[in-house]
Amino acid sequence: MSVYDHGFVRVSGAVPVVRIADPRANAEATIELMRRAAADGSALIVFPELGLCGYSIDDLVQQDALLDGCLEALAAVVEASRGIRSVVAVGLPLVVGDGLFNTAVAIQDGVILGVVPKSYLPNYREFYEQRYFAAARDATVDTCVVLGQRVPFGPDLLFTAADLPGFVLHLEVCEDGWVPIPPSVPAALGGATVLANLSGSPVTVGKEAYRLSLCSSHSARCVAAHLYVAAGFGESTTDLAWDGDALITENGSLLARSERFAMDSQIISADVDLDRLRQERMRMISLRDQAGDLSAELKSLRRIEFAFDGRDTAAVESAEPGFAHADSLRRTVPRFPFVPSGLADRDERCAEVGHIQVQGLAARLRSTGLDKIVIGVSGGLDSTLALLVAVDTFDRLGLPRTNILAYTMPGFATGGATLARAHVLMDTLGVSGAELDIRPSCEQMLADLGHPYSRGEKVFDVTFENVQAGERTSHLFRLANHHGGIVLGTGDLSELALGWCTYGVGDQMSHYNVNSSVPKTLVQHQIRWMISTGTYASETTAALVEILEDVISPELIPPGEDGAVQSTEDTVGPYELHDFFLYHLTRYGNRPSKIAYLAQQTWGPRSRGLPWDSEAVESRNSYDDDTIEHWLGVFLKRFMGNQFKRTAMPNGPKIGSGGSLSPRGDWRSPSDASARVWLDQLRSME
Ligand SMILES: Nc1ncnc2c1ncn2[C@@H]1O[C@H](COP(=O)(O)OP(=O)(O)OC[C@H]2O[C@@H]([n+]3cccc(C(=O)O)c3)[C@H](O)[C@@H]2O)[C@@H](O)[C@H]1O
Ligand SMILES: Nc1ncnc2c1ncn2[C@@H]1O[C@H](COP(=O)(O)OP(=O)(O)OP(=O)(O)O)[C@@H](O)[C@H]1O
Numbered sequence: 008m009s010v011y012d013h014g015f016v017r018v019s020g021a022v023p024v025v026r027i028a029d030p031r032a033n034a035e036a037t038i039e040l041m042r043r044a045a046a047d048g049s050a051l052i053v054f055p056e057l058g059l060c061g062y063s064i065d066d067l068v069q070q071d072a073l074l075d076g077c078l079e080a081l082a083a084v085v086e087a088s089r090g091i092r093s094v095v096a097v098g099l100p101l102v103v104g105d106g107l108f109n110t111a112v113a114i115q116d117g118v119i120l121g122v123v124p125k126s127y128l129p130n131y132r133e134f135y136e137q138r139y140f141a142a143a144r145d146a147t148v149d150t151c152v153v154l155g156q157r158v159p160f161g162p163d164l165l166f167t168a169a170d171l172p173g174f175v176l177h178l179e180v181c182e183d184g185w186v187p188i189p190p191s192v193p194a195a196l197g198g199a200t201v202l203a204n205l206s207g208s209p210v211t212v213g214k215e216a217y218r219l220s221l222c223s224s225h226s227a228r229c230v231a232a233h234l235y236v237a238a239g240f241g242e243s244t245t246d247l248a249w250d251g252d253a254l255i256t257e258n259g260s261l262l263a264r265s266e267r268f269a270m271d272s273q274i275i276s277a278d279v280d281l282d283r284l285r286q287e288r289m290r291m292i293s294l295r296d297q298a299g300d301l302s303a304e305l306k307s308l309r310r311i312e313f314a315f316d317g318r319d320t321a322a323v324e325s326a327e328p329g330f331a332h333a334d335s336l337r338r339t340v341p342r343f344p345f346v347p348s349g350l351a352d353r354d355e356r357c358a359e360v361g362h363i364q365v366q367g368l369a370a371r372l373r374s375t376g377l378d379k380i381v382i383g384v385s386g387g388l389d390s391t392l393a394l395l396v397a398v399d400t401f402d403r404l405g406l407p408r409t410n411i412l413a414y415t416m417p418g419f420a421t422g423g424a425t426l427a428r429a430h431v432l433m434d435t436l437g438v439s440g441a442e443l444d445i446r447p448s449c450e451q452m453l454a455d456l457g458h459p460y461s462r463g464e465k466v467f468d469v470t471f472e473n474v475q476a477g478e479r480t481s482h483l484f485r486l487a488n489h490h491g492g493i494v495l496g497t498g499d500l501s502e503l504a505l506g507w508c509t510y511g512v513g514d515q516m517s518h519y520n521v522n523s524s525v526p527k528t529l530v531q532h533q534i535r536w537m538i539s540t541g542t543y544a545s546e547t548t549a550a551l552v553e554i555l556e557d558v559i560s561p562e563l564i565p566p567g568e569d570g571a572v573q574s575t576e577d578t579v580g581p582y583e584l585h586d587f588f589l590y591h592l593t594r595y596g597n598r599p600s601k602i603a604y605l606a607q608q609t610w611g612p613r614s615r616g617l618p619w620d621s622e623a624v625e626s627r628n629s630y631d632d633d634t635i636e637h638w639l640g641v642f643l644k645r646f647m648g649n650q651f652k653r654t655a656m657p658n659g660p661k662i663g664s665g666g667s668l669s670p671r672g673d674w675r676s677p678s679d680a681s682a683r684v685w686l687d688q689l690r691s692m693e
């Protein structure tokens with residue numbers, strides 16, 4: 008299966024070793040790299056500015072011999088492109104009418120699709136381009152004849168693929184991307200999703216970081232993919248140095264970057280997610296509003312239609328490189344999309360999560376005028392995180408920790424170790440801790456209901472479970488009335504997504520919930536990080552470590568004869584997969600088949616995800632294709648079926664961009680929708 012079947016397009020930037028003023032040699036290097044990138048499944052291959060002659064050619068660019076040589080080099084590239092369905096963008100000087108233009112030429116399969124002249128010619132400091140070139144605005148024609156073909160000519164060309172939905176290419180030339188309103192901005196507003204910049208950019212200290220920020224913010228502002236490919240080794244060192252910097256960015260993220268200062272040719276490539284760009288643009292109504300403001304200009308953009316064709320027929324060995332063999336995804340998909348990946352910014356990101364939670368609770372306490380909270384402490388993950396956040400909040404507000412009224416409430420299935428941990432946490436954190444036995448009130452309710460358990464039968468059904476969750480919540484709310492506090496909710500985002508909580512009179516309800524935007528994988532990560540800060544006493548830390556290591560369990564059903572405790576993940580599936588599914592479903596609106604594909608690429612035995620050592624997690628699990636599809640089916644059914652629990656959820660702060668299921672925050676959905684279209688789409692993979 009090809010990446011192209013899942014809304015991706017593979018794009019490449021090629022940085023050849025240049026020979027100044029030797030178009031034939033440059034054509035050979037270009038052809039070699041073009042063939043390699045095409046055979047690798049790239050639909051787009053971008054070369055540097057004036058790559059066929061070299062950027063640092065100065066006055067030689069006006070020599071007829073050189074200009075003839077460039078045309079011959081272009082002819083060689085066009086000829087060599089026959090049978091190649093990739094679009095190839097090369098840079099060369101071209102005479103059109105009376106002017107000499109610095110151009111990017113788009114070529115596909117022996118055809119020139121169009122010629123884009125540079126709009127903004129730098130003429131400051133080391134640059135002298137206005138000495139040689141005419142700018143795009145000086146052109147008096149909008150077509151030109153190149154190598155006997157009449158082709159569109161101008162900075163307003165959108166190369167639109169008829170058979171790859173969402174692939175619309177725009178080309179510009181170096182300085183065009185450094186001005187306040189690059190030509191690619193109206194192009195993007197007019198529909199271009201892939202913006203390529205052919206560059207000749209000498210390196211000076213600090214430019215590397217500047218280029219990264221320029222390219223990445225341009226891709227973010229335009230909600231597009233951006234390829235920037237600068238000239239490298241072989242450019243003239245008369246007065247300057249060249250680092251061959253090439254970057255592929257997508258909506259603010261860096262997908263690939265060349266090795267700078269390499270002395271050999273190189274190709275960088277990455278798979279751009281066209282679905283993601285479409286989804287983001289579709290949602291960003293302000294972007295469409297701006298397109299509307301500029302509609303007269305945008306309507307005049309010229310759309311040059313072409314087809315990639317045969318992209319699922321050819322194989323690597325084929326003389327006609329198709330794209331079918333691009334089967335393993337060339338981009339990094341984080342296994343834990345909610346968890347900061349990499350260790351570099353881990354402290355900052357985790358601290359930020361904590362700040363948001365603390366800020367939410369502090370503001371709510373201030374606005375209610377109350378100075379106490381009531382919380383049920385189970386000795387499990389969620390209530391532990393909420394308790395730590397509460398402690399931090401009270402410290403910051405200058406309120407005594409004893410105003411945190413913590414209750415551990417053992418039920419029919421509470422394990423001794425869990426109960427002990429709850430006590431350790433409450434004692435060592437200095438909050439007001441108490442133990443409340445909910446069994447008598449649960450027994451009373453089960454008897455009132457006529458439940459078989461009250462007659463001594465071992466019937467552990469959902470009523471049996473929810474009676475306990477309900478009695479706990481009922482106690483907490485009445486304690487809050489009694490003591491003048493608010494009930495702090497603990498349920499996390501993953502539980503809300505799966506409906507794994509007891510509705511109404513149950514853990515679904517609280518006065519304010521600091522965890523409602525924190526998925527389970529992030530709850531685990533936050534606790535792990537908090538341990539690493541060394542903030543807590545050794546006894547507290549030991550309890551936190553045990554909590555992280557224990558099986559995740561609601562402890563509502565007593566252990567079986569084998570002593571095994573009720574495991575949440577045995578019933579609903581692995582949280583690490585569900586968090587992955589949740590992120591891709593709600594953040595990007597991905598089809599189930601794409602979510603499964605991404606999960607298989609990321610969590611499969613031969614994973615393309617980040618190397619484990621760059622992700623600050625301890626799990627090292629992998630899942631086969633069938634397991635992923637099975638749990639995705641479970642997720643979709645539960646996600647759709649449990650919307651009613653989210654529609655009525657309490658207030659709580661939104662923490663991550665893909666992390667809110669509040670109907671007031673970021674997720675509005677009917678409580679009675681069918682899951683069929685998602686399940687059918689998933690089954691269509693089989
Ligand atoms: N669309 C809809 N709109 C309005 N109401 C709807 C509805 N669909 C079902 N309902 C009603 O809601 C009821 C189902 O919801 P609910 O009463 O919550 O019950 P339910 O979701 O069946 O059970 C709660 C589940 O959460 C688990 N749990 C509870 C507490 C803590 C934890 C934990 O580990 O964190 C896990 C527990 O093990 C159990 O499996 C249905 O019986 C029906 O009456
Ligand atoms: N034995 C208990 N004592 C006090 N409160 C409890 C107890 N069991 C559950 N609760 C309350 O109900 C909430 C939901 O229970 P649940 O089992 O989902 O949470 P948890 O144990 O904190 O975390 P996790 O589900 O991640 O193990 C808890 O966070 C806690 O506030």
Ligand SMILES: NC(=O)CC[C@H](N)C(=O)O
Pocket residue numbers: 056129134180181182183185206207208209
């Ligand atoms: N070739 C160009 O247009 C180079 C200009 C650009 N500002 C740079 O310094 O990289």
